[in-house]
Amino acid sequence: MPSTSDDMAYSLDPVLWAKEVLGFHPDPWQADLLRSRARKIILNCSRQSGKSTTCAALGLHESIYRRPSFGLVIAPTQDQSSELMLKFDEFRGAVELPSDYLSSDTKLAVRFANGNRFIARPGSEKSARSFSAVTLLLEDEASRVLDDLYNSVRPMLAVSNGRHILMSTPFGMRGHFHKIWSEELDLWQWYAIPAEMCPRISKEFLEEEKRTNPWFEQEYHCKFMETEDQYFSNETIKMMFDTDIEPLWSDST
Numbered sequence: 001m002p003s004t005s006d007d008m009a010y011s012l013d014p015v016l017w018a019k020e021v022l023g024f025h026p027d028p029w030q031a032d033l034l035r036s037r038a039r040k041i042i043l044n045c046s047r048q049s050g051k052s053t054t055c056a057a058l059g060l061h062e063s064i065y066r067r068p069s070f071g072l073v074i075a076p077t078q079d080q081s082s083e084l085m086l087k088f089d090e091f092r093g094a095v096e097l098p099s100d101y102l103s104s105d106t107k108l109a110v111r112f113a114n115g116n117r118f119i120a121r122p123g124s125e126k127s128a129r130s131f132s133a134v135t136l137l138l139e140d141e142a143s144r145v146l147d148d149l150y151n152s153v154r155p156m157l158a159v160s161n162g163r164h165i166l167m168s169t170p171f172g173m174r175g176h177f178h179k180i181w182s183e184e185l186d187l188w189q190w191y192a193i194p195a196e197m198c199p200r201i202s203k204e205f206l207e208e209e210k211r212t213n214p215w216f217e218q219e220y221h222c223k224f225m226e227t228e229d230q231y232f233s234n235e236t237i238k239m240m241f242d243t244d245i246e247p248l249w250s251d252s253t
Contacts, residue, residue: 006020010065011065014058015031015034018034018057022091022094022095023094026054027198027199029191029193030050033054033058033191040164040187041164041165041166041188041191042142042165042167042177042180042181042185042188042189042191043165043191043193044169044181044190044192044222045168045169045191045192045193046193046194046195046220046222047169047219048195048198048200048201049197050198051167051168051193052083052140052167053087055084055140055167056084056087056088056090056091059088059118059136060092060118062116062135062136063116063117063118064095064101064112066116067114067115067116068135069135069136070117070118070119070131070133070135070160071118071134071136071137072118072119072131072137072138072156073118073119073120073121073139073140074120074122074137074139075122075123075139075145076122076123076144076145076146077122078108078122080122080141081108081120081121081123082107082108083140084120084138085107085108085120088110088118100114101113101114108120108121123145123146132156133160134156134157134160134162135160135162135163136163137162137163138165139153139164139165139167140167141169142168142176143168143171143172143177143178144171145175145176145177146175147175166180169218169219170218170223170224170225172226173225173226181224182224192222194220194221
């Protein structure tokens with residue numbers, strides 16, 4: 001169990017806590033995220049870059065050291081929300097909690113004895129909208145979360161003035177994740193993390209993926225690609241609504 005002075009240092013510096021208590025040594029961008037207090041954060045990250053792991057550590061730190069704290073995870077499916085919850089539980093197992101932090105839990109929900117909660121929910125607007133006073137809203141695989149769910153959970157942050165973190169790899173030029181990235185970055189603290197910024201992904205692996213994976217730019221370089229099933233390019237669609245472009249012919253006789 002950490003001393004009182006250590007515990008104070010851990011409460012003030014989640015990176016120090018992650019290293020010394022969890023055994024998690026974050027990459028530079030992960031350390032910056034753990035220390036950030038921005039209310040709105042969007043992570044556009046390569047696959048396997050560690051975004052969910054970092055947010056699980058952040059959620060546990062806030063559950064222990066911030067009061068009140070109510071962390072809510074949403075994702076497109078229950079399997080995806082359960083995956084982040086699994087990382088949360090793995091980290092929780094590494095923490096020697098004093099008696100007043102002992103918790104009771106189910107597979108997708110943890111209630112700490114200090115009153116804080118951390119809950120994961122699947123991608124259903126009906127299953128998620130009943131919560132209130134959320135202080136940390138984590139949206140995993142945000143590019144695949146339906147806009148109806150995104151719009152229904154935002155009011156949960158109104159009274160608590162809570163934080164909203166979107167994390168994802170792109171999935172085409174559609175949905176709120178793409179809209180925020182392309183039109184609203186001035187309102188968000190943002191991170192773009194290509195695979196080359198992750199020391200755990202080898203150069204050899206990326207070279208092979210570049211040769212054989214048609215989604216390489218999307219999956220590893222955070223690029224928003226046009227969807228395969230659309231008839232017109234996004235640029236063509238934009239031009240259709242551009243009133244500054246002169247028509248090729250007119251109706252005048």
